Amino acid sequence: MLITNLAILVLAGFVGYAVISKVPNTLHTPLMSGTNAIHGIVLLGGLIIAGVAGDGVLNKILLVIAIAFGTINVVGGFLVTDRMLEMFKAKPDERSPEAERPPTS
Amino acid sequence: MTHPLLGSFFQDRNFIQAAYIVAFGLFIYGLSGLTGPRTAVRGNRIAAVGMAIAVVAALLTPEVGNWGIILAGVAIGAAVGIPAARRVRMTAMPQMVALFNGVGGGAVALIAWLEFRRTGGYADTPTYVAVFSVFAAIIGSVSFWGSNIAFAKLQELLPGKPITVPGQQILNAVLLLVAVGLGVAIVAGSHAEILIIGVLLAAAVLGNMVVLPIGGADMPVVISLLNAFTGLSAAATGVALDNTALIVAGMIVGASGTILTNLMAEAMNRSIPAIVAGGFGGTVTAPAGGGGGGEDGGTVRSTSPADAAIQLSYARQVVIVPGYGMAVAQAQHAVKELMRELEKRGVEVKFGIHPVAGRMPGHMNVLLAEADVPYDHLKEMDEINPEFPRTDVVLVIGANDVTNPAAKDQPDSPIYGMPILQVDEAQSVIVLKRSMSSGFAGIDNPLFYNPKTALLFGDAKGSVSDVVGEVQGL
Numbered sequence: 376m377l378i379t380n381l382a383i384l385v386l387a388g389f390v391g392y393a394v395i396s397k398v399p400n401t402l403h404t405p406l407m408s409g410t411n412a413i414h415g416i417v418l419l420g421g422l423i424i425a426g427v428a429g430d431g432v433l434n435k436i437l438l439v440i441a442i443a444f445g446t447i448n449v450v451g452g453f454l455v456t457d458r459m460l461e462m463f464k465a466k467p468d469e470r471s472p473e474a475e476r477p478p479t480s
Numbered sequence: 481m482t483h484p485l486l487g488s489f490f491q492d493r494n495f496i497q498a499a500y501i502v503a504f505g506l507f508i509y510g511l512s513g514l515t516g517p518r519t520a521v522r523g524n525r526i527a528a529v530g531m532a533i534a535v536v537a538a539l540l541t542p543e544v545g546n547w548g549i550i551l552a553g554v555a556i557g558a559a560v561g562i563p564a565a566r567r568v569r570m571t572a573m574p575q576m577v578a579l580f581n582g583v584g585g586g587a588v589a590l591i592a593w594l595e596f597r598r599t600g601g602y603a604d605t606p607t608y609v610a611v612f613s614v615f616a617a618i619i620g621s622v623s624f625w626g627s628n629i630a631f632a633k634l635q636e637l638l639p640g641k642p643i644t645v646p647g648q649q650i651l652n653a654v655l656l657l658v659a660v661g662l663g664v665a666i667v668a669g670s671h672a673e674i675l676i677i678g679v680l681l682a683a684a685v686l687g688n689m690v691v692l693p694i695g696g697a698d699m700p701v702v703i704s705l706l707n708a709f710t711g712l713s714a715a716a717t718g719v720a721l722d723n724t725a726l727i728v729a730g731m732i733v734g735a736s737g738t739i740l741t742n743l744m745a746e747a748m749n750r751s752i753p754a755i756v757a758g759g760f761g762g763t764v765t766a767p768a769g770g771g772g773g774g775e776d777g778g779t780v781r782s783t784s785p786a787d788a789a790i791q792l793s794y795a796r797q798v799v800i801v802p803g804y805g806m807a808v809a810q811a812q813h814a815v816k817e818l819m820r821e822l823e824k825r826g827v828e829v830k831f832g833i834h835p836v837a838g839r840m841p842g843h844m845n846v847l848l849a850e851a852d853v854p855y856d857h858l859k860e861m862d863e864i865n866p867e868f869p870r871t872d873v874v875l876v877i878g879a880n881d882v883t884n885p886a887a888k889d890q891p892d893s894p895i896y897g898m899p900i901l902q903v904d905e906a907q908s909v910i911v912l913k914r915s916m917s918s919g920f921a922g923i924d925n926p927l928f929y930n931p932k933t934a935l936l937f938g939d940a941k942g943s944v945s946d947v948v949g950e951v952q953g954l
Contacts (some may be wrong), residue, residue, distance in 0.1 A: 377720060394511050395732070396739060403743075410685070415580075417587045422541075424825075427545075438546070438553065443552075451580050459849070461521060462850050
C-alpha cells in the first residue's frame with residue numbers, strides 16, 4: 376500500500392509539473408487561487424476522520440475547526456477563482472459587459 | 481451503521497476509490513484548461529465538480545459518522561468562505577489567497593493532531609503513517625502561521641517592512657530542529673501527546689519567524705512557497721490516511737507552487753534561501769557610495785497632466801507599466817479609461833507587465849482584467865522588452881524597482897542582475913509617483929533622473945483621471 380501510494384505521489388508530481396508549466400504568466404493569480412482550492416481536498420481528511428475520532432470535547436472542537444478550515448479553503452477558493460476568471464473571459468471584441476461601473480473621470 | 485442514504489454498493493471501497501480517481505482526473509483536466517483565458521473558467525468549474533465528487537465519495541466511506549460535527553464544520557466554513565470570496569476586492573486578492581492557503585495548512589495540522597489522538601500516538605499503525613503525519617503536522621503548521629503573517633502584512637495589519645530579531649537564522653534553525661526532533665521521538669515510539677503539541681507549536685513559531693522578516697516586495701515568492709507547502713502537506717496527509725485523492729491533489733498543488741516560486745525568484749534574480757533568510761530592507765546599504773555616477777545629485781523633471789496628455793495623444797505607441805502603486809490607488813479603471821481615450825485617437829496602447837509586479841504572481845493582470853482591459857493587450861516582459869525602442873511614451877504607474885536600470889548597469893546595486901522592463905530605451909518616459917520616496921526595496925532609481933523622464937506627482941488614480949480629462953479636452 377505504501378509503495379503504491381508513493382508511486383502515485385511521484386507520478387502526480389510530474390503530471391502536475393507538466394500541466395502547470397503551460398499556464399501563462401497572465402493567469403498565475405487564478406492558477407494560484409485555483410490550486411489553493413484544490414488543496415482544500417484536506418477537507419476529506421477531516422470528514423473521514425470525523426467518524427472515528429469524535430470522542431471527547433477537545434476532539435470534537437478540533438474536528439469542527441478542521442472541517443470548517445477545509446470548507447473555507449474549498450468553497451472560497453473555487454468561488455474566488457471563478458470570479459477572477461470570469462473577468463478574463465471578457466473578449467477582445469469589446470462589448471462593454473459588466474453591470475455599469477461609475478465612470479472614473 | 482448510522483449512514484442515512486445508501487446501499488452497500490456505494491460504500492464499497494472500490495467504488496469509493498473509483499470516485500477518487502474520477503475526481504483527480506477532473507482536477508488535472510480542469511487545471512489544463514487554465515492554459516488560456518477562454519477555457520479557464522470551464523477548467524476551474526470542472527475541478528470544482530471533481531472536488532464535489534471527492535467529497536461525496538468521502539462521505540460514503542463506511543466509517544464516516546458524527547454528522548452533527550460534519551454539518552457544523554461545513555456550515556461554519558461555508559458561512560465564512562462564501563461571503564469572503566464574493567465580496568473581496570480584486571486589489572485585496574493576494575491577502576485572500578494567503579488566507580485560504582493558511583486555513584488549508586491549518587486543517588492539515590489539526591488532522592495530524594487528531595490522527596495522533598485517535599491512534600494513541602500512532603501506537604498500532606505502521607511507522608510510515610507516523611512519519612508522514614508528523615511531516616504534515618510540521619509543514620501544515622508552518623504554512624498556517626506563515627500565511628497568517630503574510631495576510632496580516634498584505635492587509636497592513638502588520639508593517640510591510642521586514643521585522644527582524646537578532647540571531648534570526650540561528651533561532652529558526654533551532655526551532656526546526658526542535659520540531660523535527662520531537663517528531664523523531666514520536667516516530668521512534670513515544671506516545672505522549674505533549675510531543676505532537678510541541679511539534680505543532682515549534683512549527684507555528686517557525687512559521688511566524690520565517691515570514692515576519694520578509695519585505696512586501698518579496699511577497700510573491702512567499703505566497704507561492706506557502707502554497708507549495710500546503711500542497712505537499714496535503715499529499716503527506718494522503719499517504720498517512722491512504723487516500724489517493726489527497727495524494728494526487730496535494731502533489732499537483734505542490735508542483736504548481738514550486739514552479740511559481742522558482743519563476744518569481746528568477747524574476748527577482750534572488751535565491752529562495754536568500755529571500756527566506758530576510759528581506760531587502762535589512763541588507764541594503766546606502767547606494768550613494770561612488771559607482772553611481774552622479775545620479776544622486778541629478779535633478780528630476782516634473783510634468784503636468786496637460787503636458788502628459790499632449791505627449792500621450794500624439795504618440796504612435798504607448799506602453800503602460802503598472803506596479804503595486806496602481807493596486808494601492810485602485811487606479812485600474814482610470815487606466816482603462818485612458819487606454820480607451822488614447823485608442824480612439826489611433827494610439828497603440830500596450831501593457832508591459834513584470835512577473836513580480838504587485839504582491840502575487842499575475843496580480844496586475846487580474847486588476848486590469850477586472851477593468852476590462854483586453855487580454856491580448858497584456859504583454860509579458862520578454863514580449864514587450866524588444867518593443868521599447870520603438871515606443872514613443874512609456875507611462876509608469878506605481879512601479880519602481882521593476883523598471884530600475886541599475887539592475888542592468890550598476891554591479892553594486894542590490895538588485896543588479898534582476899530582469900527588468902527596459903523602459904529607459906523608449907523615446908520618453910512619464911512616471912506617476914506619489915512622492916520622491918524610493919521603492920519597497922529602498923533603492924534609488926536612476927530612471928527618475930534620466931533626461932528622457934518626466935515625473936507626474938500625485939495619487940495614481942487622481943493623476944490618471946486628470947490626464948484622461950485633458951486628453952478628452954484636446
